[in-house]
Amino acid sequence: MSTRSYREAVDCLNSLQSNAATLEAVRASGGRLSQFAIPEMLEYLGRIGYHPDQLNALNVIHITGTKGKGSTGAFTDSILRQAMPGWKVGLYTSPHLVAVRERIRIDGAPLSEVQFAKHFFEVWDRLKENDTRAMEKTPPMPGYFRFITLLAFHAFLEGKVNAAILEVGVGGTYDSTNIVPKPVVTG
Numbered sequence: 001m002s003t004r005s006y007r008e009a010v011d012c013l014n015s016l017q018s019n020a021a022t023l024e025a026v027r028a029s030g031g032r033l034s035q036f037a038i039p040e041m042l043e044y045l046g047r048i049g050y051h052p053d054q055l056n057a058l059n060v061i062h063i064t065g066t067k068g069k070g071s072t073g074a075f076t077d078s079i080l081r082q083a084m085p086g087w088k089v090g091l092y093t094s095p096h097l098v099a100v101r102e103r104i105r106i107d108g109a110p111l112s113e114v115q116f117a118k119h120f121f122e123v124w125d126r127l128k129e130n131d132t133r134a135m136e137k138t139p140p141m142p143g144y145f146r147f148i149t150l151l152a153f154h155a156f157l158e159g160k161v162n163a164a165i166l167e168v169g170v171g172g173t174y175d176s177t178n179i180v181p182k183p184v185v186t187g
Contacts, residue, residue, distance in 0.1 A: 004117055004121050005113075005117055006101070006114070006116055006117045008117070008126075009116060009120035009121060010100060010153060012124060013100065013119070013120070013144065013147060013174035014146070015099045016141060016142065016143055016144045016147050017143075017144050018143050018144065025037060033173040034173075035174070036135065036137060036138070037174035037175075037176065038173075038174060038178060039135060039138075040135065040138050040139075040142070040146075041142070041149070041176050041178075042088065043133065043134055043135065043138055044080045044138075044142050044146065044150055044181055045150065045153070047126060047127055047130045047131075047132070048122075048127060048130075048150060048154060050153065050154075051177055052180070052181050053181060054157065055153060055157075055179065055180045055181065056156070056180065056182045057161040058090070058153075058156050058157065058161060058163070058164040058180070059162060059164065059184050060163075060164050060165075060166055060180045060183040060184060060185075061076055061080075061163065061164070061165045061183065061184060061185045061187075062165070062166050062168070062177065062180065062183040062185065062186040063076070063165065063167045063187065064171055064186065064187065065168065065170065065171075066171075067150055067187075068087075069093070070093050070140060070167065072093055073165050073167045074091070074093075076165050077089055077091045077105070077108065077165055078108075078164075080163055081107065081108060084162070084163075086161050087161075087162035088106060088107055088159060088160065088161045089107060089108075089162065089163050089164075089165070089169065090104070090106050090152070090156040090159065090161040090163070090164040090165065091104075091106075091108075091164075091165045092104055092105075092149070092152040092156075092164065092165065092166045092167060093103040093105075093167045094145070094148070094167065094169060100116075100148070100164065101113065101115075102117040102156050103148055103152070103156040104116070104148070104151065104152045104156075106155070106156070106159050106161060111155060115155070119151055119154055119155045119158065120151055122154060122158075123147070123150055123154050127140075127141055127142075127175070129133075145169045145170075145176060146176045149169070149176040149177055152164075152166070156181075164186075166180070169175065170183070
């Protein structure tokens with residue numbers, strides 16, 4: 001049993017924030033660094049012990065768009081939980097209002113601080129322990145949003161949710177949530 005706390009998890013997560021130098025490197029590359037986003041996410045997924053096909057078991061509803069993603073996700077979550085009372089439903093959204101754990105919900109409730117810390121350090125430790133990288137340019141640890149996305153996948157797979165509603169982050173081709181091979185619905 002880990003004695004590491006939610007506060008420690010948040011501190012570690014915050015250490016993954018993109019700094020100004022990283023943002024400038026992306027700008028200077030003219031977006032070429034973005035082409036590595038999906039291969040890097042797939043690499044991180046493998047390093048925490050999952051294959052992309054395992055994400056299909058989550059029956060992903062992938063929500064995209066410019067406005068209303070959070071509301072659409074919340075409505076979809078509520079409708080699905082009402083229509084399928086025996087199902088466990090996961091919801092992944094961003095940003096959070098007060099606490100980062102609000103981004104990952106199961107059955108309408110954010111992960112508790114204990115659950116968040118447990119799942120967080122399972123992902124964190126796997127990434128730290130398995131630093132074998134297929135691509136030379138892959139950073140040892142994912143950035144903030146990518147890490148939380150991996151954390152959501154892990155929490156949903158461990159929690160054996162029947163459906164997972166994923167809201168894109170920045171959207172577009174290179175969004176971290178685009179590693180699900182066969183979402184059941186996208187829109």
